[in-house]
Structure formats: structure tokens, C-alpha cells
Amino acid sequence: MRRKIYQVTDKALIKEVLDSTLWGTLALVDGGRPYQTPLNFAYIQSGRSRGEVMFHCSLKGRRMGIVRAGQDDGDGSPGVHAHFSVVEELSLIPSHFTSEDYACNLNQYYISLFMEGRLSEVTDPEEKAANLNILVRKHQPEGRYREITLDDPDYRKKVRGTGMLRLQVEKLSAKFHLSQELKGAALKNMTEALRKRGSPLDKRTLAWIERLG
Numbered sequence: 001m002r003r004k005i006y007q008v009t010d011k012a013l014i015k016e017v018l019d020s021t022l023w024g025t026l027a028l029v030d031g032g033r034p035y036q037t038p039l040n041f042a043y044i045q046s047g048r049s050r051g052e053v054m055f056h057c058s059l060k061g062r063r064m065g066i067v068r069a070g071q072d073d074g075d076g077s078p079g080v081h082a083h084f085s086v087v088e089e090l091s092l093i094p095s096h097f098t099s100e101d102y103a104c105n106l107n108q109y110y111i112s113l114f115m116e117g118r119l120s121e122v123t124d125p126e127e128k129a130a131n132l133n134i135l136v137r138k139h140q141p142e143g144r145y146r147e148i149t150l151d152d153p154d155y156r157k158k159v160r161g162t163g164m165l166r167l168q169v170e171k172l173s174a175k176f177h178l179s180q181e182l183k184g185a186a187l188k189n190m191t192e193a194l195r196k197r198g199s200p201l202d203k204r205t206l207a208w209i210e211r212l213g
Helices: 013-022 064-068 125-139 153-160 184-197 200-212
Strands: 023-030 032-042 042-044 054-059 080-093 109-121 160-179
Touching: 013 042, 013 080, 013 109, 013 160, 023 064, 023 160, 032 054, 032 064, 032 200, 042 125, 042 200, 054 064, 064 109, 064 200, 080 184, 080 200, 125 153, 153 160, 184 200
Parallel strands: none
Antiparallel strands: 023 032, 023 080, 042 054, 054 160, 080 109, 109 160
């Protein structure tokens, strides 16, 4: 990352963003051309590794076709190279929050996470069912559903007919683009303006600013 002041390496903060963000963008290469698509996902932290990202998809869709065509690309590792990005939108900062009339102070605050790794197909039905439960718990935290198991005839056929992809994360970088470059009166003026505007997004932005110190 070019500007290190925005870099965050705290695993707990990164996982918090991944657990609260509902979708991201998966990027692949298809026949020498870039291909990307927005997807719901679930992040699983695993021991000392950088974790895994799980996606569900069609068994016959374009994503699955790319993965199956490139499962063995000659380097001995399973899956295909992939990139996954997640963005949490925070407050838009108008230039007049920090300057009298200088337009270039217009700024957008955000959190962005970038992951690179190997994307492979999950074929074991038990593992697919377990990962589908993780996805449902994340996106429907209020519950009110039966757990997905292969013993349940209503789910058995659905699980077997659902595609599942796993991104084994090899590289992960996190950029928390907030107010790190502001000091003194400029920082005070900006945070006071956010409090005065007071939207839900502004309140969340202020909470992140306070947490990062």
C-alpha cells in the first residue's frame, strides 16, 4: 500500500468488517480476459492462515466453469488464481467541512479489503451444508429457519444441486481511509461537521475514527 497511514493489520478489525459486509467482488480471468462479479460471501478465520472466503453459486454457471477449467494450471496447487475485494462505504466529506473554498478537499471515506488466493470447488456434501449454514447465519442473523443438514429431505437435493467455491486467502491487505491525514483544527472541524449532519453513515464513520484514534 502506497500510503501506510491508511493500512490496518489488526485481524480483529479486519474480521469485523468482513463479518458485517454482505457482499464483495470476485475477479477471475476467463480466456485471457478479466471477469468479475458481485457476490454474497462468508469469511472463515482458520488458525494461523489468512482464512477462507466461501461463496455459493450455480453448478453450471460461468464462475464454476472457469474454476473447473483451471483446477490444474500446472503449478501443483488446487484451484485458480482469484482476487476478492470488499468495500464498506463511509461518509462523503464535502470540501467545506475542512476548507473555506478549496474544492480539492472533497473526500470519500471508506474501508477496503483486498484478498488474493486460490479459488477451488467444494464438492463434499457435508462441507457444502456446513458452509451454507455459515452463509445463512451471516445474512439472516435473526434465525427463524431449520439448520441445513443432509438428513433433512427438504435440503438434501438442494445442497447437492448447489455450487460452492472456496477462496483460500494467501494475501490480504486492509485500507481504512478515514481522517488519518487531518490534525488539529482541521480534524476538529471535520468531526464536528459530521456530528452536526448526523446521518447513520456519519455516526458509523465517527465511531471508526474514534476507534482508530
